[in-house]
Amino acid sequence: MYGEETYRKEYGKQVEKYLAAFGLTEEDLGKLINSSSDNVRDIVKGAVGLSLGKMIKIANVFSVHYYQFADPAYPLPEERHLSRSTRKKIEKRKSIGIIVRDNQNLLAKELDRLISIGFLSKPVTASMLHQAMDKSLSNRNSTEISNLLIKRPRNQIIAKLSAKVGKQNLYIHKDFLKNHEPNGLDLFQSAAEQDNPLK
Incomplete structure (x- = not known):
């Protein structure tokens, strides 16, 4: 019974x-x-x-x-x-759609990992960051990454550039910002190089 x-x-x-x-x-x-x-x-x-x-x-x-x-x-x-x-x-x-609840802050932790290994030493888009992340986060979207980048504490060390790739914003670590000013290197070329994410 x-x-x-x-x-x-x-x-x-x-x-x-x-x-x-x-x-x-x-x-x-x-x-x-x-x-x-x-x-x-x-x-x-x-x-x-x-x-x-x-x-x-x-x-x-x-x-x-x-x-x-x-x-x-x-x-x-x-x-x-x-x-x-x-x-x-x-x-x-x-x-x-179904909103994924990130109770363990997995996306933020993976973003911080990419920042720590120098992935943002050159201009990158949120989509490029997403492509470089662990495959377990493939169901997340680049808008979530953009939101993390423009809020504290990351906006203290990450800058949003005025240049864009299509409609996507470009981001860079502030330590490398002076090397990528609009009148300096080609931002679009730098961003394109990041299409092959760091392993």
Whole structure:
């Protein structure tokens, strides 16, 4: 006979399956049922018990009865049959994508590593920095890197040049700034050299 913990975990798997099927996050579901994303994450992990009321709320998000939602064999509903609020949330998530939470500051740490080995001794774009980073960060984007460069503490040692490569800004360590003034070396050539990232 199954214990309560087993049922919680099975229900959590169902929640995870429905979220993945419709491209929603724990945060999205939390907003739809007036709960927190942390609570939904705990539900997915099977770490918390659920009241009948909470089970009904979750099932209603996907326009099924709570006992149908809990049944792994029950087919997923079609998106067109979902409630208007759920469809709107799905469309919004499609437009903004899933935001990666960097709770361990992995991107910042990797950026600091590149700065420390002299990668910014010549003008580079955020895209070039991204290409040189560890492959585990390939799902991140260059805009995040730009944001890290223009904020403290990195903006104390990194300068943004007036020249650009296409629409992309160029950045350089301030220790090397005097060697790359606009009336000096060809910034675009220097940046192009960085297309082959340091190993």
